[in-house]
Amino acid sequence: MTDTTSDTTLDRINPAEHGGARKGEPSKSFEEIWDRPRGWRYWSSVSHRVVGKRFLVTGFCFFLIAGFLALLVRTQLIVPDNTFLDAETFNQVFTMHGTIMMFLFAIPMLEGFGVYLIPLMVGARDLVFPRLGAFGYYCYLYGGLMVLSSFLFDAAPDGGWFMYVPLSTSDFTPGLSADFWLIGITLAEIASVTAAVEIIASILCSRAPGMSLTRMPILMWYLLVTAFMIAIAFPPLIIGSILLESQRLLGLPFFDPALGGDPLLWQHLFWLFGHPEVYIIFLPAAGMVATMLPTFVGKPLFGYGFAVAAVVSMGFLSFGLWAHHMFTTGLPVMSLSLFSAASTMVAVPTGVQIFCFIATLAQGKPRLTVPMLFVLGFLFIFVLGGLTGVMLASVPFNFQAHDSYFVVAHLHYVLIGGFVFPMFGALYYWMPHLTGRMLSERIGKWVFWLMFAGFNLAFFMMHLTGLRGMPRRIATYPEGLGWDRLNLLSSIGAYILAAGVALFVWDFVRHFRQGLRAPLNPWGAGTLEWLYQPVTPGYNFRAIPEVRSREPLWDQPELSDRPAHDVAGALRACPDHRRETIGSDPVSGEPIQILRLPHPTWMPLISASGVALGFGATLASFYWLTVAGFATALAGITAWTREPSDSGVTRDTGLGGLRLAVNAVDRRGHLHVSIVGTMVISFALFASLLFGGLFLWNVQPEFADRVAEPVAAWTIAALCGGGVVAVFGWLALRTGARGALRAAALVDGVLVLAASTTGALMGSALWPVDPWASAFGATGWALGVFVTVHLAVIAWWALINALRKIVGAVEPGQTLPDLLLNAVCKATGAMVVITAICFLVVAS
Amino acid sequence: MIRMALHVARPVILWAIHFTAIYALISAACAPRALLEPDVARATAALVTLVTGVLMLVWLVIAGRVGGRLNPDEPSRTLAQAAWWTNVIMLIAIVANLWPIAVMGSCTG
Numbered sequence: 001m002t003d004t005t006s007d008t009t010l011d012r013i014n015p016a017e018h019g020g021a022r023k024g025e026p027s028k029s030f031e032e033i034w035d036r037p038r039g040w041r042y043w044s045s046v047s048h049r050v051v052g053k054r055f056l057v058t059g060f061c062f063f064l065i066a067g068f069l070a071l072l073v074r075t076q077l078i079v080p081d082n083t084f085l086d087a088e089t090f091n092q093v094f095t096m097h098g099t100i101m102m103f104l105f106a107i108p109m110l111e112g113f114g115v116y117l118i119p120l121m122v123g124a125r126d127l128v129f130p131r132l133g134a135f136g137y138y139c140y141l142y143g144g145l146m147v148l149s150s151f152l153f154d155a156a157p158d159g160g161w162f163m164y165v166p167l168s169t170s171d172f173t174p175g176l177s178a179d180f181w182l183i184g185i186t187l188a189e190i191a192s193v194t195a196a197v198e199i200i201a202s203i204l205c206s207r208a209p210g211m212s213l214t215r216m217p218i219l220m221w222y223l224l225v226t227a228f229m230i231a232i233a234f235p236p237l238i239i240g241s242i243l244l245e246s247q248r249l250l251g252l253p254f255f256d257p258a259l260g261g262d263p264l265l266w267q268h269l270f271w272l273f274g275h276p277e278v279y280i281i282f283l284p285a286a287g288m289v290a291t292m293l294p295t296f297v298g299k300p301l302f303g304y305g306f307a308v309a310a311v312v313s314m315g316f317l318s319f320g321l322w323a324h325h326m327f328t329t330g331l332p333v334m335s336l337s338l339f340s341a342a343s344t345m346v347a348v349p350t351g352v353q354i355f356c357f358i359a360t361l362a363q364g365k366p367r368l369t370v371p372m373l374f375v376l377g378f379l380f381i382f383v384l385g386g387l388t389g390v391m392l393a394s395v396p397f398n399f400q401a402h403d404s405y406f407v408v409a410h411l412h413y414v415l416i417g418g419f420v421f422p423m424f425g426a427l428y429y430w431m432p433h434l435t436g437r438m439l440s441e442r443i444g445k446w447v448f449w450l451m452f453a454g455f456n457l458a459f460f461m462m463h464l465t466g467l468r469g470m471p472r473r474i475a476t477y478p479e480g481l482g483w484d485r486l487n488l489l490s491s492i493g494a495y496i497l498a499a500g501v502a503l504f505v506w507d508f509v510r511h512f513r514q515g516l517r518a519p520l521n522p523w524g525a526g527t528l529e530w531l532y533q534p535v536t537p538g539y540n541f542r543a544i545p546e547v548r549s550r551e552p553l554w555d556q557p558e559l560s561d562r563p564a565h566d567v568a569g570a571l572r573a574c575p576d577h578r579r580e581t582i583g584s585d586p587v588s589g590e591p592i593q594i595l596r597l598p599h600p601t602w603m604p605l606i607s608a609s610g611v612a613l614g615f616g617a618t619l620a621s622f623y624w625l626t627v628a629g630f631a632t633a634l635a636g637i638t639a640w641t642r643e644p645s646d647s648g649v650t651r652d653t654g655l656g657g658l659r660l661a662v663n664a665v666d667r668r669g670h671l672h673v674s675i676v677g678t679m680v681i682s683f684a685l686f687a688s689l690l691f692g693g694l695f696l697w698n699v700q701p702e703f704a705d706r707v708a709e710p711v712a713a714w715t716i717a718a719l720c721g722g723g724v725v726a727v728f729g730w731l732a733l734r735t736g737a738r739g740a741l742r743a744a745a746l747v748d749g750v751l752v753l754a755a756s757t758t759g760a761l762m763g764s765a766l767w768p769v770d771p772w773a774s775a776f777g778a779t780g781w782a783l784g785v786f787v788t789v790h791l792a793v794i795a796w797w798a799l800i801n802a803l804r805k806i807v808g809a810v811e812p813g814q815t816l817p818d819l820l821l822n823a824v825c826k827a828t829g830a831m832v833v834i835t836a837i838c839f840l841v842v843a844s
Numbered sequence: 845m846i847r848m849a850l851h852v853a854r855p856v857i858l859w860a861i862h863f864t865a866i867y868a869l870i871s872a873a874c875a876p877r878a879l880l881e882p883d884v885a886r887a888t889a890a891l892v893t894l895v896t897g898v899l900m901l902v903w904l905v906i907a908g909r910v911g912g913r914l915n916p917d918e919p920s921r922t923l924a925q926a927a928w929w930t931n932v933i934m935l936i937a938i939v940a941n942l943w944p945i946a947v948m949g950s951c952t953g
């Protein structure tokens with residue numbers, strides 16, 4: 001292993017010469033530094049173990065709530081002409097069921113598993129951005145509570161989980177119900193995008209020495225692909241929600257056909273998110289299956305390379321399917337066929353992956369433990385769901401089955417088979433790690449069989465009710481249509497399924513006192529998270545071991561022939577009394593830096609509370625509070641980033657004399673990788689807006705052609721401004737790297753000016769365009785505002801960078817903030833240029 | 845290893861570009877603005893697919909040969925295997941993308 005930072009041009013200066021590291025908490029021992037804060041300070045904890053468990057517990061509570069709502073639906077439909085729920089309440093109940101299951105249960109649960117497991121499996125002591133994880137959790141919690149609180153105000157959303165327009169516009173849904181959905185879910189989604197950045201950077205940049213990409217546990221591949229998918233799939237929904245909310249709040253006509261808008265734009269944006277979402281839910285679950293299967297078969301996963309190919313292919317192909325949810329909206333048949341073909345294609349990598357699972361099973365005689373039963377249940381149910389999916393991908397069949405109970409059956413076979421069953425298996429599998437005790441095998445078998453039998457009874461029948469013509473989302477039905485008995489059986493099945501879940505909850509509560517204490521590596525797994533006797537100490541690894549195999553606990557005897565505490569590895573010494581872990585090269589896994597990790601802090605909670613206040617006040621139309629909320633958030637986030645920098649100080653890692661820099665200035669480092677990830681999200685947001693503009697231009701030409709033109713001269717000036725911002729971002733980095741801090745501060749100052757001026761030029765260019773007069777004009781403004789927000793971030797950031805240099809908070813060579821800002825400047829410059837070119841095309 | 849990781853990524857990225865191109869061509873031909881004649885869209889789609897397909901075939905052969913040359917214990921070999929399979933899947937997928945625009949006489953079928 002070599003000190004790989006030395007070849008970057010930025011490291012001509014050795015920061016180690018410029019001062020020593022600041023001590024963290026010198027009075028505390030290593031163990032105390034990693035200790036969880038006690039009492040009320042527990043809420044300031046940012047450890048991935050704490051945050052991960054919070055996600056899991058909160059997500060599971062939402063599952064129980066949404067499950068209860070599902071039982072209300074089934075109770076209403078148990079007999080014909082039932083009056084248990086009125087139609088209004090029924091609409092609210094099924095909408096909230098779908099919404100909570102998709103946004104507040106499935107995604108947060110997988111985030112919870114990711115946040116909890118990633119560092120343990122890749123050999124790190126924490127995620128690379130623990131505060132971001134905590135911030136995301138609080139946003140999710142606030143967003144979820146906001147959506148749920150709509151019941152208290154009798155304003156629960158009732159437009160279905162996909163909130164189609166025009167139904168969800170103010171004309172047809174007056175009151176606040178749709179706003180609860182749009183604002184609450186957007187708030188909760190902040191957790192998803194922050195988790196995406198966190199997962200990408202943690203998997204790529206904090207692996208144990210020697211853990212190359214191909215030695216990563218297979219679950220890491222699944223989570224990595226999922227995180228990229230979240231980064232690209234969530235932005236269209238976020239943009240759609242913002243556009244719809246601004247139509248409801250400000251009257252901008254994005255979806256109003258009378259002013260050149262189009263309701264189908266919402267459907268496109270929603271399903272550009274919605275279809276990949278299904279895979280975002282499914283892939284991590286499949287990854288957990290791929291982790292559990294080898295343990296119970298006692299052999300490595302068959303075809304690791306095939307599985308990687310399959311998961312990468314699925315990640316991409318799943319973006320080409322969105323319009324298969326729109327087969328009956330009147331899209332051109334040629335378009336439908338494209339989406340039909342792509343939908344069928346996705347069965348190929350899915351098949352490859354299922355084949356890997358079956359081949360692994362065939363390699364040995366699996367132990368039929370409870371997690372394994374859930375894995376087998378997954379295989380059975382998911383394959384059936386996949387088959388009905390292929391049926392629905394065929395356009396003529398889809399025309400028949402659209403919006404019928406056949407679709408409800410299909411989506412639950414995929415979601416419950418593809419997520420709920422693996423998730424229960426995973427809960428049984430990792431519970432010893434989470435709590436130190438085992439759940440009961442005997443009760444677990446009952447749980448499985450109740451859930452399996454109940455599920456199939458409930459949902460298999462729905463295929464038949466659907467084929468007999470029963471539409472989804474109807475509050476009741478008349479007698480004698482041939483649906484009565486099938487519905488009765490479905491409802492009984494749902495109760496049996498619920499009994500299984502209730503039994504699990506009981507076992508969970510019981511196991512805290514009566515569950516057997518978990519032994520070391522209770523299932524005999526090969527992955528690193530089982531190195532310690534449960535419960536693993538808060539620092540995960542006393543020393544971070546070198547990894548030479550995909551199943552280190554099976555293949556590396558030096559890891560299991562001594563107490564875990566004595567296993568040799570990196571960073572055993574802790575000279576600076578700080579939380580630290582190893583930073584690795586994203587591909588080879590070689591150590592390239594020492595990562596300093598934050599200690600407990602209130603800033604994530606304060607910032608998230610500010611954001612939640614901003615969102616909540618917008619909902620309640622207290623706009624001065626909105627401003628106060630976002631100002632609090634900005635202050636909180638600024639305070640959290642204002643940390644004394646030790647970047648560049650070198651320390652011995654304990655790996656054969658290898659010395660590495662703390663938070664090195666390196667493009668392969670976690671900070672730069674995370675900024676690239678964030679820019680991917682920004683570009684996806686930007687692309688969603690561009691798509692919206694292009695779509696309206698293409699389908700509503702007569703309106704688009706009538707829109708007033710942006711001022712060409714200002715647009716050209718803005719275009720040049722974009723270039724200037726990119727150049728000065730780069731110049732600030734170069735000047736900082738040369739150690740000329742005063743000059744660099746000056747360049748930062750010019751950058752502040754350039755970014756602000758470019759934003760103003762953008763506004764001047766758009767001035768003649770009336771956003772209320774047409775949807776196309778409103779989209780132009782949306783693009784302008786979007787890039788201006790980025791420019792404002794650059795101005796604020798550059799200002800802080802300049803001030804830090806002026807007050808001496810930065811030492812020569814500490815150019816990490818400049819490196820990161822440079823990346824943002826380049827990306828924003830590109831967005832400004834593209835936007836300006838679009839304006840010029842429209843103007844010409 | 846970095847090269848092999850890129851070998852896995854490039855066919856999927858190419859597929860994404862190809863899919864976007866075909867979707868754009870169909871939209872240009874079939875939406876109210878009617879930017880392109882369906883025949884022009886079809887010919888362009890065929891050309892784009894041909895270029896994409898040839899590139900993928902070349903990558904497929906390269907992935908196969910690189911994988912064959914690597915020692916079975918070499919970590920990069922797993923990536924070579926993944927690259928080969930990704931190429932195969934994506935090659936089929938671009939043919940699937942082309943198929944509707946190639947066989948349909950007009951936008952309405």
Ligand code: HEM
Nearest residue numbers: 067070073094095098101106160161408415472473474494
């Ligand atoms: C636990 C057992 C569950 C039962 C008994 C159940 C039952 C139902 C029923 C009966 C409907 C149809 C409502 C209607 O169209 O009138 C429905 C809709 C739906 N369910 Fe479930 N469900 C369950 C679990 C789940 C899970 C785990 C998910 C997702 C992860 C989910 C997602 C949805 C969605 C998205 C809808 C569509 C809602 C809409 O039409 O807006 N369900 N569910």
